[in-house]
Structure formats: C-alpha cells, structure tokens
Amino acid sequence: MAPVMPENLILVGFMGAGKSSVGRLLARRLGRCFVETDDMITAREGCSIPEIFARHGEAHFRAAEEETLRVLRLKTGDVIATGGGLPGREGRMEDLRALGTVIWLAGDFGALYERALRAGARPMLAGRTRDEVEALCRSREPFYRQADLSVDTTGLSPDQVVSRILGALAAREQAAR
Ligand code: S3P
Numbered sequence: 001m002a003p004v005m006p007e008n009l010i011l012v013g014f015m016g017a018g019k020s021s022v023g024r025l026l027a028r029r030l031g032r033c034f035v036e037t038d039d040m041i042t043a044r045e046g047c048s049i050p051e052i053f054a055r056h057g058e059a060h061f062r063a064a065e066e067e068t069l070r071v072l073r074l075k076t077g078d079v080i081a082t083g084g085g086l087p088g089r090e091g092r093m094e095d096l097r098a099l100g101t102v103i104w105l106a107g108d109f110g111a112l113y114e115r116a117l118r119a120g121a122r123p124m125l126a127g128r129t130r131d132e133v134e135a136l137c138r139s140r141e142p143f144y145r146q147a148d149l150s151v152d153t154t155g156l157s158p159d160q161v162v163s164r165i166l167g168a169l170a171a172r173e174q175a176a177r
Pocket of ligand 1: 013014015016019038049080083085086088121122123125
C-alpha cells in the first residue's frame with residue numbers, strides 16, 4: 001500500500017503569538033521538519049527582516065512572502081510557521097489551506113503586543129502606536145479566523161499550546177472518522 005504522506009501543519013497568528021517557539025516544539029514532538037517563512041526570506045535575500053524593510057520597503061517583503069508560498073507547495077509533512085502578515089491578503093488563507101491544516105495561534109492583544117515588543121526586530125511595530133498596532137491586529141483577524149483550527153494561547157506556555165494543538169488535531173481526526 002502506498003504510504004500516506006502526512007499533511008503540513010501551518011501556524012498563523014499575529015506577531016508575538018509564539019509561532020516560532022510553538023512550531024519548533026510541535027515539530028520536535030511529531031518528529032517533523034520545521035520551517036519558517038521569515039527564515040526562507042532572509043536566506044534568499046541574504047539579510048535580516050528589518051534590513052529588508054529598510055532597504056527595499058514593505059512591498060518588496062510582501063512579494064518575497066508570495067514567493068515563499070510557491071516554494072512551500074513542494075513540502076509535505078512539515079510544520080510551517082508563517083510571518084504574522086502573510087495571511088493578510090485576499091486569497092492567502094485559501095493558498096495556505098491548500099498546503100495543509102492551518103492553525104491560528106490566537107491570544108489576548110495586550111499579551112501578544114508585549115511579547116512582540118520584548119523580542120524586538122519587528123519593523124511593523126516601529127513608528128506605530130499601541131492603538132495602531134491593535135488596529136493592524138484586528139484588521140488581520142478575519143483572515144486568521146479562516147484557519148481550520150484555532151487555539152487561544154493566552155496564559156499558556158509553548159508546551160501547553162503544543163498539547164492543545166495535538167488535542168485539537170486528534171479531536172478533528174476522530175470527528176472525521
Ligand atoms: C510581520 C511579522 C513578522 C515578519 C515581518 C512582518 C507582520 O513575523 O514576518 O516583520 O507584518 O506582522 P512574526 O509574526 O513572526 O513576528
């Protein structure tokens with residue numbers, strides 16, 4: 001019998017949602033490869049995300065995100081963490097859902113904001129007030145909401161989020177039987 005190729009698990013969510021740390025842990029738990037769209041872009045461009053924004057502007061970065069979607073079509077069974085803005089265009093969530101199961105790491109805006117600020121190196125935070133960043137977050141929610149599954153990460157450690165994701169995936173599989 002031909003082996004069933006496991007589908008990709010794709011994490012979406014706003015900056016500070018923990019997509020990288022949760023994705024890395026989830027991949028380790030499942031024995032899968034972990035990829036990040038931001039890493040794919042920095043490897044291709046040969047410079048950091050803040051440098052890409054500073055040298056070439058946001059439009060260039062968004063075009064690079066589009067390109068990563070084409071490359072991701074070659075992947076099977078990976079855990080993929082996306083940049084917070086990648087799903088925020090018409091058609092992008094459909095493209096992501098065509099790659100596998102999309103999981104939204106949702107959370108209280110205040111907590112996401114604090115975490116994103118602490119980690120630094122986020123050009124989308126530079127020069128924006130907290131209210132402006134919150135408006136950006138709200139404007140993306142209709143896209144994130146199109147995910148197959150969502151997990152509220154508020155107050156949870158990355159390990160706990162991974163357990164919630166595994167539980168939600170198991171429940172979904174059970175329901176599909
Ligand atoms: C962005 C989020 C970042 C990175 C870039 C733009 C955004 O990724 O892709 O700085 O527009 O929200 P994280 O969500 O991992 O911070």
